Amino acid sequence: xxxxxxxxxxxxxxxxxxxxxxxxxxxxxxxxxxxxxxxxxxxxxxxxxxxxxxxxxxxxxxxxxxxxxxxxxxxxxxxxxxxxxxxxxxxxxxxxxxxxxxxxxxxxxxxxxxxxxxxxxxxxxxxxxxxxxxxxxxxxxxxxxxxxxxxxxxxxxxxxxxxxxxxxxxxxxxxxxxxxxxxxxxxxxxxxxxxxxxxxxxxxxxxxxxxxxxxxxxxxxxxxxxxxxxxxxxxxxxxxxxxxxxxxxxxxxxxxxxxxxxxxxxxxxxxxxxxxxxxxxxxxxxxxxxxxxxxxxxxxxxxxxxxxxxxxxxxxxxxxxxxxxxxxxxxxxxxxxxxxxxxxxxxxxxxxxxxxxxxxxxxxxxxxxxxxxxxxxxxxxxxxxxxxxxxxxxxxxxxxxxxxxxxxxx
Amino acid sequence: xxxxxxxxxxxxxxxxxxxxxxxxxxxxxxxxxxxxxxxxxxxxxxxxxxxxxxxxxxxxxxxxxxxxxxxxxxxxxxxxxxxxxxxxxxxxxxxxxxxxxxxxxxxxxxxxxxxxxxxxxxxxxxxxxxxxxxxxxxxxxxxxxxxxxxxxxxxxxxxxxxxxxxxxxxxxxxxxxxxxxxxxxxxxxxxxxxxxxxxxxxxxxxxxxxxxxxxxxxxxxxxxxxxxxxxxxxxxxxxxxxxxxxxxxxxxxxxxxxxxxxxxxxxxxxxxxxxxxxxxxxxxxxxxxxxxxxxxxxxxxxxxxxxxxxxxxxxxxxxxxxxxxxxxxxxxxxxxxxxxxxxxxxxxxxxxxxxxxxxxxxxxxxxxxxxxxxxxxxxxxxxxxxxxxxxxxxxxxxxxxxxxxxxxxxxxxxxxxxxxxxxxxxxxxxxxxxxxxxxxxxxxxxxxxxxxxxxxxxxx
Numbered sequence: 001x002x003x004x005x006x007x008x009x010x011x012x013x014x015x016x017x018x019x020x021x022x023x024x025x026x027x028x029x030x031x032x033x034x035x036x037x038x039x040x041x042x043x044x045x046x047x048x049x050x051x052x053x054x055x056x057x058x059x060x061x062x063x064x065x066x067x068x069x070x071x072x073x074x075x076x077x078x079x080x081x082x083x084x085x086x087x088x089x090x091x092x093x094x095x096x097x098x099x100x101x102x103x104x105x106x107x108x109x110x111x112x113x114x115x116x117x118x119x120x121x122x123x124x125x126x127x128x129x130x131x132x133x134x135x136x137x138x139x140x141x142x143x144x145x146x147x148x149x150x151x152x153x154x155x156x157x158x159x160x161x162x163x164x165x166x167x168x169x170x171x172x173x174x175x176x177x178x179x180x181x182x183x184x185x186x187x188x189x190x191x192x193x194x195x196x197x198x199x200x201x202x203x204x205x206x207x208x209x210x211x212x213x214x215x216x217x218x219x220x221x222x223x224x225x226x227x228x229x230x231x232x233x234x235x236x237x238x239x240x241x242x243x244x245x246x247x248x249x250x251x252x253x254x255x256x257x258x259x260x261x262x263x264x265x266x267x268x269x270x271x272x273x274x275x276x277x278x279x280x281x282x283x284x285x286x287x288x289x290x291x292x293x294x295x296x297x298x299x300x301x302x303x304x305x306x307x308x309x310x311x312x313x314x315x316x317x318x319x320x321x322x323x324x325x326x327x328x329x330x331x332x333x334x335x336x337x338x339x340x341x342x343x344x345x346x347x348x349x350x351x352x353x354x355x356x357x358x359x360x361x362x363x364x365x366x367x368x369x370x371x372x373x374x375x376x377x378x379x380x381x382x383x384x385x386x387x388x389x390x391x392x393x394x395x396x397x398x399x400x401x402x403x404x405x406x407x408x409x410x
Numbered sequence: 411x412x413x414x415x416x417x418x419x420x421x422x423x424x425x426x427x428x429x430x431x432x433x434x435x436x437x438x439x440x441x442x443x444x445x446x447x448x449x450x451x452x453x454x455x456x457x458x459x460x461x462x463x464x465x466x467x468x469x470x471x472x473x474x475x476x477x478x479x480x481x482x483x484x485x486x487x488x489x490x491x492x493x494x495x496x497x498x499x500x501x502x503x504x505x506x507x508x509x510x511x512x513x514x515x516x517x518x519x520x521x522x523x524x525x526x527x528x529x530x531x532x533x534x535x536x537x538x539x540x541x542x543x544x545x546x547x548x549x550x551x552x553x554x555x556x557x558x559x560x561x562x563x564x565x566x567x568x569x570x571x572x573x574x575x576x577x578x579x580x581x582x583x584x585x586x587x588x589x590x591x592x593x594x595x596x597x598x599x600x601x602x603x604x605x606x607x608x609x610x611x612x613x614x615x616x617x618x619x620x621x622x623x624x625x626x627x628x629x630x631x632x633x634x635x636x637x638x639x640x641x642x643x644x645x646x647x648x649x650x651x652x653x654x655x656x657x658x659x660x661x662x663x664x665x666x667x668x669x670x671x672x673x674x675x676x677x678x679x680x681x682x683x684x685x686x687x688x689x690x691x692x693x694x695x696x697x698x699x700x701x702x703x704x705x706x707x708x709x710x711x712x713x714x715x716x717x718x719x720x721x722x723x724x725x726x727x728x729x730x731x732x733x734x735x736x737x738x739x740x741x742x743x744x745x746x747x748x749x750x751x752x753x754x755x756x757x758x759x760x761x762x763x764x765x766x767x768x769x770x771x772x773x774x775x776x777x778x779x780x781x782x783x784x785x786x787x788x789x790x791x792x793x794x795x796x797x798x799x800x801x802x803x804x805x806x807x808x809x810x811x812x813x814x815x816x817x818x819x820x821x822x823x824x825x826x827x828x829x830x831x832x833x834x835x836x837x838x839x840x841x842x843x844x845x846x847x848x849x850x851x852x853x854x855x856x857x858x859x860x861x862x863x864x865x866x867x868x869x870x
Contacts, residue, residue, distance in 0.1 A: 104422040163846030217601030247578035
C-alpha cells in the first residue's frame with residue numbers, strides 16, 4: 001500500500017489584511033483596446049479567452065481605443081457622466097440622512113457607478129432587470145424620479161412600496177426594475193425563468209440577472225446557468241465582482257476557477273470579463289450581450305471587475321478586514337474621473353464645467369430630498385397608513401385579514 | 411441657532427455606544443463630511459461625520475464615555491456669527507445610561523406535583539446551583555460565545571462554520587475571539603451558500619465531527635432547510651440507527667428591527683414540527699449558555715433559535731465550571747396562582763412586562779418559559795394550568811399553527827376539566843412583516859395585548 005501524507009484543509013486568504021500594504025499585483029489587466037471584439041454569433045468555444053482577459057476601452061490618457069470603442073456620441077457620454085455623478089451625489093446625501101436617523105439603513109455605490117449606469121443604456125423599454133442592492137444606477141439612468149427613491153428610503157407617506165420594504169430595495173415594473181430580494185441570488189434563476197417565458201411567448205423582451213462575486217457560491221447561481229445554457233434563454237447574466245462580499249474576499253467564492261467569468265465556460269455560455277470602471281467598455285459589452293439575446297443566440301455571462309470603495313452598508317466597518325488605503329491602490333481607477341478625463345480629451349468638457357455640474361447636481365439632489373422630507377422620514381412626519389399592513393398580503397383581501405384590519409380600526 | 415451634533419445610530423438595533431475618540435477640538439472648523447469622532451458599539455467601530463458646516467462650539471460628551479444613548483447631543487456646532495455664549499444649557503438627555511438591569515434572576519424550577527394514574531414524563535431537572543455561587547451579569551451574546559468556547563476547549567471535534575464567523579468575528583459578534591483561540595481550522599469562514607455549508611456541515615457530522623453551523627439569520631436558512639429536515643433530521647432513522655448527525659444549527663431568528671418581510675420571520679413552529687430535530691429557543695443568558703452547551707453535546711441535530719434584540723441584553727449567569735441545562739425542560743420564570751402565561755424566546759420580553767403590570771392590578775400570574783420547543787415540556791404547563799385554570803400563550807410568530815395553538819390543543823385534551831376560560835394565544839399579525847417602524851410595531855404583539863388577554867381569561 002502506498003503511504004500518503006496526512007491531509008490538510010486549504011483555506012484561501014486575501015493578499016493583504018488591515019495593517020498591510022494594499023497589493024493588487026495579482027490582478028492582471030489587459031491593455032486598453034487589446035481584446036478583440038468577436039461577432040455576436042461567434043461560437044462560445046472560439047471565444048473562451050475573453051473569460052480570462054479584461055475588455056477595456058479607455059486608456060491611461062483618457063482616449064477611447066480598440067475594437068470596442070466608438071459606440072457613443074458626445075451627448076450620450078455627457079449624459080452618462082451626469083448619471084454617474086448624480087448617483088454618487090445621491091448616495092452621499094442618503095448616507096448622511098442615515099447618520100441623521102432619517103432612515104435606518106443605506107447602501108452606496110461608490111466606485112461602481114459605471115456598471116449599472118452604462119448597462120441601463122443597452123436595454124429597451126419592457127426588458128427586465130433582476131437587480132441586487134447595488135444597481136440603483138439602473139433607475140437613475142432611466143430617469144426614475146429621485147424623489148420616489150427617497151420616499152422609499154424614508155418609508156414615508158408617499159413611499160411607493162407603502163412602508164413594507166427595506167430602504168433602497170426599490171421596485172418599478174415600468175422602469176424594468178424587479179423588486180429587490182433581500183436574500184442573495186434567489187433572483188438569478190428567476191431572471192432566467194423570466195427570459196425563458198419571454199421566449200415561450202415569442203416576445204421580444206430580454207432579461208438581465210444580477211449577482212455579486214460572493215453570492216455566486218449560492219446554488220441559485222449554478223441552477224441559473226444550467227437552465228440558461230440548456231434552453232438558450234435570452235438573458236444577460238451579470239456578475240459584479242467588487243472584490244469584497246462584506247468581509248469575505250472574492251477568492252472564497254471564486255475558488256480555483258481563475259475568474260468568475262470562467263464559471264460560464266463549463267456551461268458553454270459565452271463569457272466576457274470587462275473593466276467595470278470604464279463606462280465605455282461596460283456599455284459596449286452590455287450591447288454585445290443584449291444583441292445576442294435579442295437575436296435568439298442565447299445567454300451571455302459578464303463579469304464586471306470593479307472595487308467596492310465604500311462600506312458594504314451603513315452597518316459595516318471595512319477597516320476590520322481590509323487596509324484602509326486599499327481603494328486608493330485599486331488599479332482600475334475611478335469611473336467618474338475616467339469618463340470626465342475622456343470627455344475633456346474629446347474637447348467637450350472641462351474642469352470648470354465639471355465643478356459647475358457637481359454643484360448643479362447636488363442642488364438637484366437636495367431639492368429632491370426637501371420634497372421627499374415634506375412627506376416624512378423614518379421617525380418624523382408622514383407615515384404609511386396602518387391600512388398598508390393588511391393590503392397586498394393577497395391579491396384579494398381574505399376575510400380573516402379584513403377582520404384584523406377592522407380590529408385595528410382601519 | 412447652534413446645531414446639536416447627536417450620537418448617531420449605526421444600525422436600527424443600536425441603543426447606545428462608547429464615544430471613544432474626538433478627532434476635532436472645540437474651536438475647530440468642520441465641513442460636511444469631516445470625520446469628527448469615533449464611536450464603538452459591541453459590533454463595530456465607526457467614524458462620525460459632520461453633516462453641517464461650522465465651528466465646534468462645545469464638546470458635551472468627553473472621549474471615553476461609555477453607554478452614550480443614541481440621539482444624545484454630543485457636541486454643539488456654531489454657525490457663522492455665533493459664539494460659545496449662544497449655546498443654551500444642554501438638554502437633560504446626556505447622563506450615561508445605566509446598564510440594562512436584568513429581569514428577575516432565573517428561578518430554579520420546582521418539580522411539578524405528581525399526577526395520579528399517569529406515567530410521569532422523565533425529564534431531567536436543572537442542575538443544582540450551589541449556595542454562594544457567584545452570579546455574573548452577562549449578555550446573551552457573551553453567554554453564547556462562552557458556551558461555544560467552553561465546548562470547543564472540551565472537545566476537539568467541535569468546530570464552528572458559517573459566513574463571517576472567523577475574520578469578522580461573526581455578523582453579530584457571537585463568535586468573538588474564537589478564531590484567535592482556536593484557529594482557522596476550527597473557525598471556518600464559508601462561501602455564501604447556506605444550502606452548501608449546511609450540507610457540508612451535515613456531511614461532517616455524519617463523519618463524526620460536531621459542527622456548529624451559524625446562519626447569519628434563520629431567514630437565510632430557508633435554502634438550507636432541505637439539508638436540515640430531509641438529511642440532518644432523518645438520517646439516523648433512515649439508516650436504522652447506524653449513522654446520525656450530531657450538529658447544531660444556530661443563529662438569530664425572528665424579527666429584529668426594520669429588516670422587513672424577508673428578514674423577520676420566526677421559524678419556531680416550523681422546526682418544532684419535525685421529528686428527529688430538537689429545537690431550543692432561550693430567553694435568558696443563563697439558559698442560552700446552558701442549553702447551547704447541551705445542544706453541542708447532544709447526539710442529535712439541534713436547531714438553536716436566538717434573537718438579535720436579545721443579544722445585547724444582560725442576565726445573571728452562575729459562575730460554574732460546567733453549567734449545562736437539560737434540553738426539554740421548561741423553567742418557571744415566576745410563580746403565581748391566578749393565570750398561567752406560557753412564552754419563550756423574545757416572546758418572554760412581552761410576558762415579563764405584562765406580568766409586572768398585572769401584579770399592580772392584583773393579578774398573580776405564573777410565567778413559564780418553555781426554553782425548548784421540541785421536545786416540549788407539556789407536563790410543566792399542564793401542572794400549572796391545573797393550578798390556575800387559565801392560560802395565555804405569547805409569541806412573535808404568525809398566529810396559524812403556532813406554538814400557542816399547539817399548547818392550546820394539548821391543554822384542551824389533557825386538562826379540559828381544569829380550564830375556567832378558553833385558552834387565548836397572542837401572536838404576531840397574519841401579514842408579512844412591514845418595514846416602516848409604525849407598521850412593524852403594530853404587526854408584532856404588544857404588552858397591552860397580553861395584559862388584555864389575561865384580563866379576558868380572568869373575566870376582569
